[in-house]
Amino acid sequence: MISITSKTDFRFLKKSFAVLFWILLWQVAAQLIGQEILLVSPVSVARRLIELTVQSIFWQSITTSIGCICLGFLLGVISGIILAYLTTRFSMLDFLFYPLLSIIKATPVASFIILALVWLSANQVPILASFLMVLPIIWSNLSEGIQKIDSDLDEVTKVFSLSKNRKLFLFYLPSVLPYFSAACTTALGLAWKAGVAAEVLANAKRSIGGNIYASKIYLETTDLFAWTIVVVILSVIFEKLILWSMKKILQKFNLQGIL
């Protein structure tokens, strides 16, 4: 008799083990070096993080950074969607925008940030930096998704004369959603990186980047690590939040088979 048993999924445990392993390695390395200014120990970082969380500046900085980066991200997503639609619909526009988007993709974000410092205030630069990171990713992924829409299924919508609304919600959106979702998660991580880099270079007041800049000036390695961990945590939270909200919306429309 053949019995098929499914292996228990230990993914969460495995992930936790991996995180613990690297923290342990970090602790060992910090102890071996023995100089907090070169490599701070995870225990010191955790202690500093706890200290920071009780300060109002910590929450103000987080709020400012979230606001700026999310605004840049949202603007990038909206513009990316509009551009992807227009450039796939009108090939002339594709030719027109292609060089511009290629330049945005290839130009180092630091160049944009320094240039933007001339035109914008320090607190507006992170918005632009995040926007410029997000726009080409959303645009190119979504364009690819639109171009790869299944023509066989498109014929089904024609034969059965589906209304415009049904075509949009039951066919076009589900077809491009995997591309959009992948683009969003990639772009969000980059938006955080570019946004915080912009805050550092612009020395934006009451922001995560501003605090990282201050820790660099005063050689506060513990603060630098603590704020960096905050950025990583926020980035992961927002990535999970986007995926979770997309899944919830899909469940509402009975389209959970997409993601």
Add this chain to the structure above:
Amino acid sequence: MKLSVNHLNVSFGEKVVIRDLSMDFSLGKVTCLTGPSGCGKTTLLRVLCGLQAVGAGMVNNPFSVSFAFQEDRLFPWLSAQDNIAAILPGKRKSTRIEAKNWLKRVGLEGEEEKLPASLSGGMCQRVSLARALAADRELLLLDEPFHAMDAAIKKQCMDLIRSSSKGKTIIFVTHDLEEAEQFADEICFFSGSPLALGKKVIKKRTYS
């Protein structure tokens, strides 16, 4: 009103698929198109429902069309029930009830909420067939509708098509002559490619 094609020509690049084909289809009957692979049978169905552009000639089809494609062509993100409900007019609640009834009629009761990926090929084909029948159009085009079905289910589906499409015109494509004999009122043989070559129509006895 009649359903016909006159001096129809269809080519894919250099390849002529249909050359100067003229034929009238009997209304209210089941016509089977059969012939060797690649002779243009599917192309003719696509021409009749307006999915295929013609090079020359005339297509006269004043009827509303429903099509069960050779591949199931189900939306992979929709459940079996929602795949049928998607093409039905009306509110979601009522279309889902109707869709559920159609699934029951093709022997897929209990499979309503499954996605196409978790159904077998034959099951997907039955969902596709149920969708085509549920659309309730005047002309039903079926492209090898039974190819992934076993004998018992094939018979069940044939009976269902017959009972739910009384008085409607059905054109179906198959390679299986036995299937054509069993199901069609008229069989149109195409012995060569392009399609118009060697056309021979045989009137048959009534389906029982």
